[in-house]
Amino acid sequence: MLPKDHRADPKNEDMAARRLVQRVAKNLDRAAFAELFDAFAPRVKTFIIRKGASPDLAEDLVQETMINVWTKAGYYDPAKGSVLTWIFTIARNLRIDRIRRESSRPVSELGDFDPPSDAPASEEILARKDEARSVARALGKIPREQMEILTLSFIDDLPQAEIARRLKLPLGTVKSRMRLAYGHLRKTLEQPN
Amino acid sequence: MNIDHHLDAATLVAYAAGTLGEAFNVVVASHLDWCPACAEDARRAALLGGELIGNLEATPVSKDCRSKTLSMLDTATLHRFPGTPASGGEVPEPLGHLLGGKPLAELPWKRKAPGLALYDLPLSETSGGKLFLMRIAPGTAMPEHGHGGEEITLILSGAYNDKFGRYARGDVADLDESIEHQPIVEPDAACICLVATEAPTRFKSWPARLLQPLIGI
Numbered sequence: 001m002l003p004k005d006h007r008a009d010p011k012n013e014d015m016a017a018r019r020l021v022q023r024v025a026k027n028l029d030r031a032a033f034a035e036l037f038d039a040f041a042p043r044v045k046t047f048i049i050r051k052g053a054s055p056d057l058a059e060d061l062v063q064e065t066m067i068n069v070w071t072k073a074g075y076y077d078p079a080k081g082s083v084l085t086w087i088f089t090i091a092r093n094l095r096i097d098r099i100r101r102e103s104s105r106p107v108s109e110l111g112d113f114d115p116p117s118d119a120p121a122s123e124e125i126l127a128r129k130d131e132a133r134s135v136a137r138a139l140g141k142i143p144r145e146q147m148e149i150l151t152l153s154f155i156d157d158l159p160q161a162e163i164a165r166r167l168k169l170p171l172g173t174v175k176s177r178m179r180l181a182y183g184h185l186r187k188t189l190e191q192p193n
Numbered sequence: 194m195n196i197d198h199h200l201d202a203a204t205l206v207a208y209a210a211g212t213l214g215e216a217f218n219v220v221v222a223s224h225l226d227w228c229p230a231c232a233e234d235a236r237r238a239a240l241l242g243g244e245l246i247g248n249l250e251a252t253p254v255s256k257d258c259r260s261k262t263l264s265m266l267d268t269a270t271l272h273r274f275p276g277t278p279a280s281g282g283e284v285p286e287p288l289g290h291l292l293g294g295k296p297l298a299e300l301p302w303k304r305k306a307p308g309l310a311l312y313d314l315p316l317s318e319t320s321g322g323k324l325f326l327m328r329i330a331p332g333t334a335m336p337e338h339g340h341g342g343e344e345i346t347l348i349l350s351g352a353y354n355d356k357f358g359r360y361a362r363g364d365v366a367d368l369d370e371s372i373e374h375q376p377i378v379e380p381d382a383a384c385i386c387l388v389a390t391e392a393p394t395r396f397k398s399w400p401a402r403l404l405q406p407l408i409g410i
Contacts, residue, residue, distance in 0.1 A: 013247075030266060037259060042251030049252060059258040066262050067269050081236060085243030092211045135244045153210035154242035155249070160207055172369070175203035182202040182238055189237060 013039075014132055017083035025073035037066050040084070044091045050155055051095060061098065065091040082132055092157070131189065138188035146181040149174060196228050198357070198364035202238075204345070205231065209238035216322035216389035219287055219314070220345045220365070223387060226285035227363045284349055288387055297349070297385055300326070308333040322391045329353070329378045329386075337375035342391040344368055351384030353377060 017039065023032035041062050048058040068090045076086050139147070152158045152166070160178070164171045200208075200221060207213050208221045225232040283289075283296060291314055292300070302310040308330035316324055329335065331351075345367050352361035353376040360366060360376070368374070378384040 028266075030263065033266065034263060037254075037262060041254045041259070041262075043246065043249045045252040045254055046249045047246055050249075058252075059255060062254055063258055063262045063265070067265055070266055071269050081239055082243050084247050085239050088243060088246045089211075089239065096211055131240060132244070135240045139241065139244055150206075150241055151245060153207060153212055154245045157210070157212055159212045159214070160203065172371075175201070175369075178203040178206040179201070181241070182206050182234070185237060185241060186234070 014082040014084065018078055021069075021073050021076050021083055024070060025076070033066075033070055036069060036083075040069075040087050041066055044087065047088065047091060047155070048095055051157055053095075057098075061091065061094055064094050068094070095157075134188050134191075135185065138185040141188075142181050142184050146177045146184075149177045150181055153178070194227055194363040195361075196230070196363040196365075198360055198366060199228065200224060200231050200234075200345075200365055201367040201369075202234065204367050205235045206238045206241070209235055210242055214322045214389075214391060215316050215320040216324035217343075217345055217391070219291065219324055220347050220387055220389040222287040223285035224347050224363075224365045226287060228365075231365075284387075285347075288349075297326070297328075302326075302328060322389055324387075324389050327386045327388050329376075329384045331378060331383055332380040334377045335375060337373060344388065344390045346389075347387045349385045349387060351382040352379045353384050354379065 017036065020029075020032040020036050020039075023029035024036070044065050045058050045062050048061050049055065053061065065087065069087055072090070076083065139150075142150075148167070149163060152163045153160075158166065160174050161171060163169075164174045167174070204213070204217070204221060208218070213221060221235075225235055284292065300312045302312050304310045310328045312326040312328075314324040314326070316322065326349075329351075335353075345365060346360075348360050348362055348364045348366075350362055352359055354360070355374040355376045357366070357374065
């Protein structure tokens with residue numbers, strides 16, 4: 001069980017997770033994988049249950065997600081984002097595919113078009129280092145109405161039109177709140193710390 | 194490639210959240226393959242999701258699930274990405290994959306009206322959208338039309354002009370449903386676009402509206 005304050009420092013969490021993913025990629029290190037499982041599987045499960053999946057289905061998808069982490073570890077690219085973001089992208093795509101069972105084209109395949117890139121230059125990693133903190137800062141400052149829309153998008157997986165319907169807002173308003181939220185993040189990321 | 198027209202930030206956020214429809218996903222992923230600026234915006238938008246999800250409570254995972262997962266590691270064969278058919282750069286990789294590497298010229302285009310040919314890309318049954326390639330002959334003026342629903346268009350070759358400017362290879366028209374426009378293809382080459390819609394496009398004039406069922410877009 002992770003300590004309650006495991007989110008106290010997202011940057012440190014991510015640096016530790018990157019080392020674990022690297023050990024899995026390079027050495028098929030089972031102990032490193034078990035650590036990743038314990039750190040991320042419980043939040044993956046919450047994420048899947050939020051969408052209304054039964055606990056059984058949720059554990060099924062947790063398992064599938066983590067097996068993907070094992071097999072795709074070599075493709076994880078720190079330049080593109082945190083380990084957390086990567087794992088949840090896998091989970092989300094698997095969840096979407098499960099909903100569209102009959103789909104001839106799994107969404108999870110779309111991500112596979114990202115070619116495994118070379119290790120990013122060290123200055124790029126340095127530039128990304130404070131990103132997690134900036135994102136937290138940006139999110140802490142955006143208005144509640146924008147936060148609501150981000151939560152409905154990222155956590156509840158609702159399309160823009162469905163958010164508009166649920167909040168009884170014009171679609172244009174939902175979109176402009178998304179634009180504002182993203183604009184705010186961009187500004188925060190581009191500000192010198 | 195010089196890209197002047199980009200994706201709406203709201204579309205990128207929805208893409209990062211994984212809530213776009215199947216057809217839109219393909220067009221957005223295709224544009225990102227060609228546009229480093231939008232790819233960077235999409236990456237950043239995904240960070241928002243990472244942060245929100247990171248704050249989720251933990252739900253205990255059963256011992257059974259944990260041990261099953263660990264016991265599968267040996268049999269989980271190392272995933273190899275399927276070799277993407279080389280499209281020679283003619284189209285973005287996500288689209289090239291759907292076309293099985295076939296060059297655009299060799300597709301079984303269906304002529305729908307003078308100067309207009311379409312090629313439908315299959316979507317899953319649950320998808321409410323449409324995804325198709327559109328080839329418009331050099332110099333053709335499309336009827337002025339609005340968009341009953343939403344539409345995203347990626348230019349693959351050739352160019353057209355409308356009141357928003359010139360759209361050429363790599364540019365994307367991420368139009369709001371309220372917008373009306375009349376694209377005119379440049380005279381020197383056909384314009385080939387990848388189009389995703391969420392509802393049938395509605396042409397404005399009567400003859401055009403009559404034409405719509407005929408050309409089926």
